[in-house]
Amino acid sequence: xxxxxxxxxxxxxxxxxxxxxxxxxxxxxxxxxxxxxxxxxxxxxxxxxxxxxxxxxxxxxxxxxxxxxxxxxxxxxxxxxxxxxxxxxxxxxxxxxxxxxxxxxxxxxxxxxxxxxxxxxxxxxxxxxxxxxxxxxxxxxxxxxxxxxxxxxxxxxxxxxxxxxxxxxxxxxxxxxxxxxxxxxxxxxxxxxxxxxxxxxxxxxxxxxxxxxxx
Amino acid sequence: xxxxxxxxxxxxxxxxxxxxxxxxxxxxxxxxxxxxxxxxxxxxxxxxxxxxxxxxxxxxxxxxxxxxxxxxxxxxxxxxxxxxxxxxxxxxxxxxxxxxxxxxxxxxxxxxxxxxxxxxxxxxxxxxxxxxxxxxxxxxxxxxxxxxxxxxxxxxxxxxxxxxxxxxxxxxxx
Numbered sequence: 001x002x003x004x005x006x007x008x009x010x011x012x013x014x015x016x017x018x019x020x021x022x023x024x025x026x027x028x029x030x031x032x033x034x035x036x037x038x039x040x041x042x043x044x045x046x047x048x049x050x051x052x053x054x055x056x057x058x059x060x061x062x063x064x065x066x067x068x069x070x071x072x073x074x075x076x077x078x079x080x081x082x083x084x085x086x087x088x089x090x091x092x093x094x095x096x097x098x099x100x101x102x103x104x105x106x107x108x109x110x111x112x113x114x115x116x117x118x119x120x121x122x123x124x125x126x127x128x129x130x131x132x133x134x135x136x137x138x139x140x141x142x143x144x145x146x147x148x149x150x151x152x153x154x155x156x157x158x159x160x161x162x163x164x165x166x167x168x169x170x171x172x173x174x175x176x177x178x179x180x181x182x183x184x185x186x187x188x189x190x191x192x193x194x195x196x197x198x199x200x201x202x203x204x205x206x207x208x209x210x211x212x213x214x215x
Numbered sequence: 216x217x218x219x220x221x222x223x224x225x226x227x228x229x230x231x232x233x234x235x236x237x238x239x240x241x242x243x244x245x246x247x248x249x250x251x252x253x254x255x256x257x258x259x260x261x262x263x264x265x266x267x268x269x270x271x272x273x274x275x276x277x278x279x280x281x282x283x284x285x286x287x288x289x290x291x292x293x294x295x296x297x298x299x300x301x302x303x304x305x306x307x308x309x310x311x312x313x314x315x316x317x318x319x320x321x322x323x324x325x326x327x328x329x330x331x332x333x334x335x336x337x338x339x340x341x342x343x344x345x346x347x348x349x350x351x352x353x354x355x356x357x358x359x360x361x362x363x364x365x366x367x368x369x370x371x372x373x374x375x376x377x378x379x380x381x382x383x384x385x386x387x388x389x
Contacts, residue, residue, distance in 0.1 A: 047317065052341070058233075
């Protein structure tokens with residue numbers, strides 16, 4: 001047996017606190033350096049065990065444990081609203097995307113202007129809309145909360161009111177409308193306004209049914 | 216625990232903290248550093264638990280990885296070892312000799328190169344199997360074994376210089 005092979009076995013035997021294998025034992029009798037290694041390995045194992053035993057039962061202080069728990073609670077509390085908020089934001093984004101898509105569909109679908117009215121190309125976006133078509137999202141309106149109830153209010157709106165809701169009315173088209181309606185349009189343009197539970201308008205569409213139910 | 220279960224986190228702390236503390240203690244030789252390191256591992260875990268991906272490895276491996284990095288930071292900053300008060304009763308002379316020998320051994324362990332030190336701490340001081348140590352050290356079992364054998368050879372050589380006091384402690388069986 002070589003010394004290298006013997007030492008491999010000696011280290012493991014010392015760690016397990018068992019005697020060396022018979023072949024290694026015979027080698028030890030004839031090899032002084034391996035015998036010394038065997039003794040030092042046994043001694044080392046004994047000291048390492050003592051060192052290990054001294055650390056048994058040692059752990060961090062109660063303060064450290066409490067601090068870790070406090071931190072966990074803080075992080076947990078911070079995490080929960082973030083999760084709920086993320087759902088609310090996602091729902092709002094989905095709703096907004098739906099409204100914007102409807103608005104886009106409205107633009108693409110074209111318009112059915114009141115009979116007899118002349119509509120200029122520039123005025124088209126402002127006068128688009130009919131009862132069958134969608135709403136245009138009011139720009140910069142606060143997002144709807146998740147599950148928030150909405151209602152549709154019919155109202156005659158002045159051009160300035162429409163402008164505040166993001167709908168520009170071309171003055172030329174308005175003048176044509178006024179002359180065509182014999183002054184009836186002075187009361188305002190009929191519109192459907194989608195209102196959130198908080199009373200703020202979120203979307204609007206022009207309607208050809210004059211009504212005034214108020215907000 | 217990922218859902219913020221406080222009881223699960225507390226249970227994990229009770230189960231893992233002592234091992235992490237002892238690991239850090241043996242690796243640094245400092246009780247204060249060990250407490251700080253164990254504390255910081257759990258603080259990092261509390262912050263990252265929702266992002267922890269089990270597919271990338273076991274939680275214990277992750278925790279030991281963080282502890283290993285914190286030990287490196289401590290040593291890079293030039294951490295100074297300090298005596299560890301273990302409160303063991305023993306006769307005065309024998310106790311002094313044993314304390315001296317164990318202090319010498321502790322110093323010798325902390326002076327080992329990191330790869331060897333980890334092997335000694337996990338396999339001999341924490342009495343983990345080669346397989347467990349290999350998982351935590353992220354290396355093959357054969358590497359753990361060879362590092363441990365090499366480390367023990369280095370320790371034995373260092374302690375041989377202090378042979379007389381060690382022999383007085385009565386560890387040798389001829």
